[in-house]
Amino acid sequence: MRFNYQTAGRLASVLLAVFASLALFTPSSYAKTVNVYSARQEALIKPMLDKFSEETGIHVNLITGGGDALLTRLRTEGRNSPADVLLTVDAGRLYRAKEAGVLQAVQSEYLEQAIPAHLRDSEGYWFGLSVRARVIAYASDRVKAEQLSTYEALAEPQWRKRLCVRSSNNIYNQSMVASMLSTQGKEATEHWLKGLLANFARPPQGGDRDQIKAVAAGQCDLALVNSYYYGAMLELGSPEEQAAAQKVALFFPNQDDRGTHINISGAGVTKAAKHVAEATALIEFLARPEAQQWYAETNYEYPASKDIEASSLLKSWGDFKADSVDVTELGRLNPQAVMAMDRAKWK
Amino acid sequence: MEINTTTTSTQVLHRGRGSFSWRALMLLTAAIIAIPVLIIVASLLQNYSPVWEHLLDTVLRDYVLNSLLLMLGVGSGTLVLGVSAAWLTAMCEFPGRRVFNWALLLPMAMPAYIIAYTYTGMLDFSGPIQSALRSHFDWGFGDYYFPEIRSLGGAICMLSLVLYPYVYLLVRVAFSEQSTAVLEASRSLGKGPWKTLFLVALPMARPAIAAGVSLALMEALADFGTVDYFGVSTFTTGIFRTWYGLGELRAAAQLAAFLLLFVFILFVLEQYSRRRMRFHHNSVQQKPTRIMLKGWRAGCAFLLALTIVTAGFLLPALQLASWASERLASTDVSGFMTLVTSSFTLAAIASTCCLVLALILAYGKRLHPGPLERQAARVSSMGYAVPGTVIAVGVLIPFAWMDNRVDALMREHFNISTGLVLSGTLAALVFAYVVRFLSVSLQTVDSGLARIRPSIDESARSLGKGPLQVLQHIHLPMLRGSVATALLLVFVDVLKELPTTLILRPFNFNTLAVRAYELASDERLADAALPALAIVLIGLLPVTLMTRTSSATAAIHPRAKQLNKDHHE
Numbered sequence: 064m065r066f067n068y069q070t071a072g073r074l075a076s077v078l079l080a081v082f083a084s085l086a087l088f089t090p091s092s093y094a095k096t097v098n099v100y101s102a103r104q105e106a107l108i109k110p111m112l113d114k115f116s117e118e119t120g121i122h123v124n125l126i127t128g129g130g131d132a133l134l135t136r137l138r139t140e141g142r143n144s145p146a147d148v149l150l151t152v153d154a155g156r157l158y159r160a161k162e163a164g165v166l167q168a169v170q171s172e173y174l175e176q177a178i179p180a181h182l183r184d185s186e187g188y189w190f191g192l193s194v195r196a197r198v199i200a201y202a203s204d205r206v207k208a209e210q211l212s213t214y215e216a217l218a219e220p221q222w223r224k225r226l227c228v229r230s231s232n233n234i235y236n237q238s239m240v241a242s243m244l245s246t247q248g249k250e251a252t253e254h255w256l257k258g259l260l261a262n263f264a265r266p267p268q269g270g271d272r273d274q275i276k277a278v279a280a281g282q283c284d285l286a287l288v289n290s291y292y293y294g295a296m297l298e299l300g301s302p303e304e305q306a307a308a309q310k311v312a313l314f315f316p317n318q319d320d321r322g323t324h325i326n327i328s329g330a331g332v333t334k335a336a337k338h339v340a341e342a343t344a345l346i347e348f349l350a351r352p353e354a355q356q357w358y359a360e361t362n363y364e365y366p367a368s369k370d371i372e373a374s375s376l377l378k379s380w381g382d383f384k385a386d387s388v389d390v391t392e393l394g395r396l397n398p399q400a401v402m403a404m405d406r407a408k409w410k
Numbered sequence: 411m412e413i414n415t416t417t418t419s420t421q422v423l424h425r426g427r428g429s430f431s432w433r434a435l436m437l438l439t440a441a442i443i444a445i446p447v448l449i450i451v452a453s454l455l456q457n458y459s460p461v462w463e464h465l466l467d468t469v470l471r472d473y474v475l476n477s478l479l480l481m482l483g484v485g486s487g488t489l490v491l492g493v494s495a496a497w498l499t500a501m502c503e504f505p506g507r508r509v510f511n512w513a514l515l516l517p518m519a520m521p522a523y524i525i526a527y528t529y530t531g532m533l534d535f536s537g538p539i540q541s542a543l544r545s546h547f548d549w550g551f552g553d554y555y556f557p558e559i560r561s562l563g564g565a566i567c568m569l570s571l572v573l574y575p576y577v578y579l580l581v582r583v584a585f586s587e588q589s590t591a592v593l594e595a596s597r598s599l600g601k602g603p604w605k606t607l608f609l610v611a612l613p614m615a616r617p618a619i620a621a622g623v624s625l626a627l628m629e630a631l632a633d634f635g636t637v638d639y640f641g642v643s644t645f646t647t648g649i650f651r652t653w654y655g656l657g658e659l660r661a662a663a664q665l666a667a668f669l670l671l672f673v674f675i676l677f678v679l680e681q682y683s684r685r686r687m688r689f690h691h692n693s694v695q696q697k698p699t700r701i702m703l704k705g706w707r708a709g710c711a712f713l714l715a716l717t718i719v720t721a722g723f724l725l726p727a728l729q730l731a732s733w734a735s736e737r738l739a740s741t742d743v744s745g746f747m748t749l750v751t752s753s754f755t756l757a758a759i760a761s762t763c764c765l766v767l768a769l770i771l772a773y774g775k776r777l778h779p780g781p782l783e784r785q786a787a788r789v790s791s792m793g794y795a796v797p798g799t800v801i802a803v804g805v806l807i808p809f810a811w812m813d814n815r816v817d818a819l820m821r822e823h824f825n826i827s828t829g830l831v832l833s834g835t836l837a838a839l840v841f842a843y844v845v846r847f848l849s850v851s852l853q854t855v856d857s858g859l860a861r862i863r864p865s866i867d868e869s870a871r872s873l874g875k876g877p878l879q880v881l882q883h884i885h886l887p888m889l890r891g892s893v894a895t896a897l898l899l900v901f902v903d904v905l906k907e908l909p910t911t912l913i914l915r916p917f918n919f920n921t922l923a924v925r926a927y928e929l930a931s932d933e934r935l936a937d938a939a940l941p942a943l944a945i946v947l948i949g950l951l952p953v954t955l956m957t958r959t960s961s962a963t964a965a966i967h968p969r970a971k972q973l974n975k976d977h978h979e
Contacts, residue, residue, distance in 0.1 A: 124917035139810035276536035
């Protein structure tokens with residue numbers, strides 16, 4: 064029955080054809096393209112990418128996803144990875160990407176001039192593009208700004224059961240603890256964590272907006288949050304969110320010593336990049352004044368570029384001194400930070 | 411099983427070089443489908459990094475403990491909800507029973523992570539209910555007790571509310587097929603309806619209960635969205651933390667392999683309970699007389715059923731609708747339509763692929779009913795019980811490896827680079843879906859085929875038709891119902907699927923589930939409502955389909971169908 068051989072073969076080849084055509088589905092018919100793996104959500108990056116395409120004629124292909132999922136994908140894809148640019152929302156992942164050997168160094172006079180040294184890799188493997196500060200949100204009716212001073216002081220007994228903060232799964236908590244490790248050392252940090260956990264008003268849960276809402280609703284008096292969530296709640300939130308944010312004020316800790324802890328979002332060119340020039344152009348574009356301003360105004364982040372001022376809302380919170388620790392250090396210490404938080408039983 | 415006993419003559423017809431290719435095709439398919447799961451299991455053989463010491467010292471205990479508690483909670487929750495719903499609709503008569511008969515299935519359309527978002531919005535400390543309580547009674551924080559929704563208990567409630575239909579479906583069938591004689595004997599011996607339930611009906615339905623609960627537990631173990639959102643440390647969140655926080659992919663894969671161990675135990679349990687089921691079969695088919703509930707009893711039954719449906723479906727759906735309408739004005743309609751189109755395209759492709767492969771496997775099993783073939787079919791069903799993230803990693807590794815090897819060979823011999831042919835394309839994503847959901851379509855097609863008499867095959871074959879022609883001209887037209895069910899079930903499952911899509915999708919490709927998740931994880935619940943609502947509404951399709959078919963169980967869940975089939979063996 065040769066017929067069966069043929070038909071089975073035919074069936075298999077139909078399946079193969081289906082898969083092959085799926086494989087070809089990826090659009091790549093543009094003259095100039097750049098492929099981006101972005102840990103920043105689509106809504107928070109797409110408008111700028113569209114603008115870039117409009118100005119340069121370079122088409123941008125985008126995949127968003129978790130930073131580590133994208134990094135794993137880059138690594139397994141190896142030298143054949145289609146990605147040209149890796150965009151992340153924290154320094155830790157950029158550090159990990161460099162360590163894993165999936166990025167390449169880029170020489171760009173513009174970037175070296177525009178981005179301060181502590182916000183980029185010294186060898187040019189990646190560049191910070193925006194800055195987010197981890198600040199204290201406090202109930203303005205129950206807490207006075209004078210009572211607040213440093214992150215360290217949040218572990219003091221006067222704040223017992225008065226602090227809200229999210230899970231230690233969150234990268235911004237991890238990098239905050241990493242910065243503590245880098246300045247205070249392991250022992251002091253573990254001691255601090257113990258005091259901090261005793262001050263939690265409830266088990267860690269929800270996101271940063273939830274912490275602000277909990278402060279407004281009176282469940283706790285203080286919360287550790289990223290500054291941009293507060294900005295977004297104030298100006299873009301639902302009426303309830305706006306009302307909650309208005310009951311809360313921000314405090315920038317450690318102004319008298321090292322400065323407030325910051326993290327960055329940033330980007331690097333991948334080692335496998337086939338469009339290095341376009342990729343570099345995209346990163347430079349994101350560091351230019353228009354893009355930096357856009358970050359500041361629509362995402363309520365602080366610009367990474369030295370020449371750009373923060374948005375008016377951000378300026379109304381006052382100037383602050385940012386911790387100038389090299390953000391690379393935060394990436395290096397991230398695993399230790401997670402382990403310290405595990406030991407302290409910070410969920 | 412009918413086929414087993416009557417296919418001897420068919421087998422004679424099939425022995426030949428031709429049918430060997432079906433068999434080869436089938437075994438090859440099964441082998442390929444099994445790769446991702448095997449890759450994860452193989453990680454157990456690799457080195458254990460020092461991070462294991464840390465995990466053992468600190469968090470592993472919590473992962474295991476919380477996962478066990480979650481299983482215990484969801485197990486009891488689905489048991490109580492599912493069995494009481496089944497008892498009421500199968501054995502009692504009360505106002506609204508006909509409607510509840512299918513309405514109790516509605517929560518199936520609600521993905522667990524979405525029901526979690528809606529209840530958090532409603533019950534959170536700063537949500538409308540608690541705020542209203544506080545302003546009405548002039549309470550502050552700490553003045554009153556209110557259960558915390560974001561907790562292990564909350565996760566158990568959420569998962570129980572959407573997973574109980576598995577138990578409900580299976581137990582309802584078991585109840586309605588129980589011999590009236592036995593139940594009446596119990597009642598005539600002076601046992602009331604309650605005693606009859608606990609002493610006779612429940613013990614007889616035990617295998618169905620065990621099967622339903624173990625299905626619900628598999629889904630609960632695979633859940634990531636809910637436990638992550640509620641901040642509960644379980645195996646799935648632990649896998650992510652080890653991978654993302656500690657940057658240890660291998661240790662994460664090893665954790666995943668240990669999770670598979672849990673799953674495997676459930677798998678065995680379910681298989682075992684299925685086997686037991688056959689012994690409980692009763693050949694006399696009589697419609698049991700329903701217990702007429704009157705007065706307050708009828709009222710209680712009505713209220714109980716209504717509460718379950720309201721909590722599991724109506725309330726969260728209304729919350730989603732109200733959020734969605736709030737944000738409707740600011741919705742980017744064309745963007746939303748693109749999302750719908752790409753979700754639909756993807757789901758359609760995946761369900762078609764699943765169907766084709768399911769036909770190959772199921773038909774292969776029919777042509778060659780041997781132990782090897784049965785195992786092959788079983789192996790290709792493993793993916794159903796594996797969390798999506800784990801499958802994604804299991805797919806990523808072999809695809810990239812193969813692509814890179816092909817590329818290296820081509821560079822070496824022909825000096826051309828083929829690049830990544832399959833990784834990072836829809837093909838990789840569709841393959842992952844097939845691995846995860848093949849079991850769903852396989853079991854549907856399987857039981858459909860089982861209902862076609864082998865004598866039909868024999869007649870056709872003796873008239874000189876080849877196996878493929880028989881499949882094409884005779885089986886497929888007769889299988890139309892099963893084919894539609896298989897397509898629809900996988901379609902909806904793919905639409906709801908989140909973690910695999912997130913990791914494996916190609917450039918510029920978003921789905922409704924991805925969008926809902928991105929917005930919700932950015933704490934914009936109201937914006938996430940529209941895509942979430944779309945997923946729920948489409949998820950209703952199989953439920954409505956089910957209400958139209960007479961054998962309700964069969965249509966809604968293939969495993970249930972399988973059970974049904976076993977039942978009649």
